[in-house]
Amino acid sequence: KQEVTQIPAALSVPEGENLVLNCSFTDSAIYNLQWFRQDPGKGLTSLLLIQSSQREQTSGRLNASLDKSSGRSTLYIAASQPGDSATYLCAVSTQGGSEKLVFGKGMKLTVNP
């Protein structure tokens, strides 16, 4: 059974820091991995998707890497801003052709001005 873990559960940092968010999964036979952000009481916003054949993806100040063999992904946020404050979730898809995602519990990020 696939399990996804995000540690720590919460992080508070001053504005301007470069951040690394971690995600680990138990079964390396994933199809893709997706990072989301969720603002309080809202839905999920897709940030980056990495297919199993890829090593990393970049979008603006965000960079996500994937190491399937070790069961890990990291989301790098450069020059953090207060607007980055949210809960960040990673999720893996383990069945090609199926949309089922297995989520971690998320990491609540607070960026202080």
Place this chain on the structure above:
Amino acid sequence: KAGVTQTPRYLIKTRGQQVTLSCSPISGHRSVSWYQQTPGQGLQFLFEYFSETQRNKGNFPGRFSGRQFSNSRSEMNVSTLELGDSALYLCASSLGGRINEQFFGPGTRLTVL
């Protein structure tokens, strides 16, 4: 292009009642998935529909059911509501193809009294 929409946004029901939630996917998307989000369990997969057929199902009791229409809109129904069904119900859509990037709606907040 309009995003995923969900109606209603908020619902209050009492135990024993039933409820129907609606999801309209992004235009052109053929896959719709449903998730339940609670503080204790996080995000859990309910089921996925593709071209009006249920393609995958999570570990929820039979009180939870869904369907998809020919225009890809989807509904989920919960019968005989229990207090533990209080949650944010999220719908996600995707093309259903190889990329499988999923886009989420704002969710329906269900409170069972």
